[in-house]
Amino acid sequence: MVILFSMTNSATTVSVKIPARILERIPAPGNGRSRFVVEALEEKLSRQPSAAWTPRTALGRKYAALLHKGRMERGPAMSEAAWERELAERRGRSF
Numbered sequence: 001m002v003i004l005f006s007m008t009n010s011a012t013t014v015s016v017k018i019p020a021r022i023l024e025r026i027p028a029p030g031n032g033r034s035r036f037v038v039e040a041l042e043e044k045l046s047r048q049p050s051a052a053w054t055p056r057t058a059l060g061r062k063y064a065a066l067l068h069k070g071r072m073e074r075g076p077a078m079s080e081a082a083w084e085r086e087l088a089e090r091r092g093r094s095f
Contacts, residue, residue, distance in 0.1 A: 018026075027033045055061045078086070 027036050053064075055064045
């Protein structure tokens with residue numbers, strides 16, 4: 001079985017082994033199998049807490065302190081879609 005994972009505009013082909021008992025219950029190829037698997041994986045991953053970044057070196061701790069101090073100046077964090085939209089506008093591709 002081959003599954004296509006989609007991140008933004010690209011897709012990567014991944015080959016996995018799936019037990020027959022599960023394969024019988026998911027949609028057939030051409031009937032939304034990839035979409036079903038991707039949605040199931042996204043749901044599973046959304047339940048898991050994201051790993052917090054912790055610096056391990058002195059330089060990393062220094063950069064973390066700078067990031068923390070500048071948080072108020074940067075404003076609210078952007079979503080991935082908003083970030084991609086702004087990047088496209090800066091590159092001159094606002095479509």
